Amino acid sequence: MxxxxxxxxxxxxxxxxxxxxxxxxxxxxxxxxxxxxxxxxxxxxxxxxxxxxxxxxxxxxxxxxTENDTTNEGAYDGAEAQETQEEPSSHKKAGFxxxxxxxxxxxxxxxxxxxxxxxxxxxxxxxxxxxxxxxxxxxxxxxxxxxxxxxxxxxxxxxxxxxxxxxxxxxxxxxxxxxxxxxxxxxxxxxxxxxxxxxxxxxxxxxxxxxxxxxxxxxxxxxxxxxxxxxxxxxxxxxxxxxxxxxxxxxxxxxxxxxxxxxxxxxxxxxxxxxxxxxxxxxxxxxxxxxxxxxxNAKKNNAKVEELRETIDHDSSENHAPLPIPAQNENLKRKAGVEDEGHIDKAMKLEFDPDTKPQTQASSSPAKPITPAKPTGARKTRSATSNAGSTKKPSSIKTEGNQRITGFFGKGDAPG
CATH class of the missing domain: 3.90.1680.10 (SOS response associated peptidase-like)
Structure with a gap:
């Protein structure tokens, strides 16, 4: 079949x-x-x-x-049609x-x-x-x-x-x-x-x-x-x-x-x-x-995403990664009119880099780095390699993430 x-x-x-x-x-x-x-x-x-x-x-x-062939008309009354076998034609076919x-x-x-x-x-x-x-x-x-x-x-x-x-x-x-x-x-x-x-x-x-x-x-x-x-x-x-x-x-x-x-x-x-x-x-x-x-295909799609990430060589340790931008200073980024966050970091360096602020604390003991006040809701950042010797730095609010035959044809309908 x-x-x-x-x-x-x-x-x-x-x-x-x-x-x-x-x-x-x-x-x-x-x-x-x-x-x-x-x-x-x-x-x-x-x-x-x-x-x-x-x-x-x-x-x-x-x-x-020129006329309809009625050889099989009315053939099906529950059994197959019985037809008279025709004699072979003596006509010589010349092809079509x-x-x-x-x-x-x-x-x-x-x-x-x-x-x-x-x-x-x-x-x-x-x-x-x-x-x-x-x-x-x-x-x-x-x-x-x-x-x-x-x-x-x-x-x-x-x-x-x-x-x-x-x-x-x-x-x-x-x-x-x-x-x-x-x-x-x-x-x-x-x-x-x-x-x-x-x-x-x-x-x-x-x-x-x-x-x-x-x-x-x-x-x-x-x-x-x-x-x-x-x-x-x-x-x-x-x-x-x-x-x-x-x-x-x-x-x-x-x-x-x-x-x-x-x-x-x-x-x-x-x-x-x-x-x-x-x-x-x-x-x-x-x-x-x-x-x-x-x-x-899932692996290929992931690979395509990774290929879009730009790799930058540097000699710095993770302790010196750029600081995230606090939410309250997002307006500063808009004012700058640039999309390179590196430029924004520079623009705000004076305000958020503790090394640029005057140290006004006086003490008889050895000088310690001044820790700026933590913004509300901030989290402490950690080194990916060690918890020791890490320097406290200001952190930002979290940014947004990525997303089978028989008679069935008119048995009684055929003309006589």
Whole structure:
């Protein structure tokens, strides 16, 4: 099953990437027409690569159909439709010489015969189409597989690994091509117009197959991934090939190339979440949600703050550090009109340096330094190295600090 994938890039860039791989892209939607998200859910509008053909595909002679194909109308009455296998056409196909486009479509295929919009549960049953359901020329997919084949573009897809008792713990994994190229999922598309609607609705499904050896630990199914500019891709995308064949069926097989698969953050489990971190390994240094990066970034931020501090060399001891400015003299700083506190210290030296004041105390005992009166609320400063021999100095008031099909599409609604 493929129930979630990533497409967090613009339509214009997808067009460019496909063209770089020699894929013809004549038209593409504007960037704002397709949903750009790393957590692409069913029901959203994604980018589908297809041949520009009528809404009913090309007829057996390679021309556009002029009437609706009623092959499958009224097919679902609780069992799959029984269809008559058509004889192979003798018409020799010369290939398709028309245009190819990227088109915005809704994920969750709704057959053209549907009369009213299905509920979300019914639509979820058609987000994927099993490859083994296409072997026989019957069932709801019969028209689409012959005339409406496409490619669904993605960066990769998600799958949840079940662990623990009863598989209650689910760990999301992201799968992408190792070569970094876009993933091209084999898909089918259709166009429907509800009886009460004016506009047409284009929808698509992603075809799945057995998982390759690399992904069997994760899930038993995986999307069919095609390589661009290959014979398989050209055959799949040729709308003039309107008969299902073994050659087409054989295209639907597990991917033979190299893939990368790794756990990602659990936040991808919620459809509303979207982050480029969802396609990055959860333990990667590039993942911002990695807990190790949280502390690493904190250290970096602290380092940046420290780098802003200016270091001044001096020979003085801590006992000779500049005196703090008392609060009552803040007005003197404003009068000075400078922001260098060193200048302020000089401006107030005469008033606060005890060495500049006259010693008027007379005594017969040895002279002692005169200690100025302590300002109200002042605290005694101490040496960082010793408590002995410290000279009492006036201190200031504290300054401020830093801061997941059957008949569910209109079973009784199809016309006779």
């Amino acid at each position: 493929c129930g979630r994938y990533a497409l967090g890039i613009r339509a214009s860039f997808v067009r460019y990437q496909l063209q770089q791989q020699n894929m013809q892209v004549d038209n593409a939607p504007n960037d704002d027409e397709a949903r750009e998200t790393y957590n692409f859910p069913p029901g959203a509008y994604g980018l589908v690569y297809r041949a520009e053909v009528p809404d009913n595909g090309l007829s057996d002679d390679g021309q556009g159909n 010489n028309g245009k190819y486009e990227l088109k915005t479509m809704k994920w969750g295929l709704i057959p053209f015969w549907t009369k009213r919009s299905p509920d979300y549960g019914s639509m979820m049953r058609t987000i994927n189409c099993r490859d083994d359901s296409l072997i026989e020329n019957r069932g709801m997919w019969n028209t689409m597989k012959q005339r409406k084949r496409c490619i669904v573009v993605a960066q990769g897809f998600y799958e949840w690994l079940k662990k623990g008792p009863g598989g209650k713990e689910k760990i999301p994994h992201f799968v992408k091509r190792k070569d970094g190229q876009l993933m091209c999922f084999a898909g089918l598309w259709d166009c429907v117009k509800y009886e009460d609607a004016q506009d047409k609705l284009y929808t698509y499904t992603i075809i799945t197959t057995d998982s390759n050896k690399q992904l069997t630990f994760l899930h038993d199914r995986m999307p069919v991934i095609l390589d661009p500019n290959t014979d398989a891709m050209r055959l799949w995308m040729d709308p003039t090939t309107t008969k299902w064949s073994n050659e087409l069926q054989n295209i639907l097989k597990p991917f033979q190339g190299e893939l990368e698969c790794y756990p990602v953050h659990k936040d991808v489990g919620k459809v509303g979440n979207n982050s480029p971190d969802f396609i990055i390994p959860v333990d990667s240094k590039d993942n911002k949600k990695n807990i190790a990066n949280f502390f690493g």
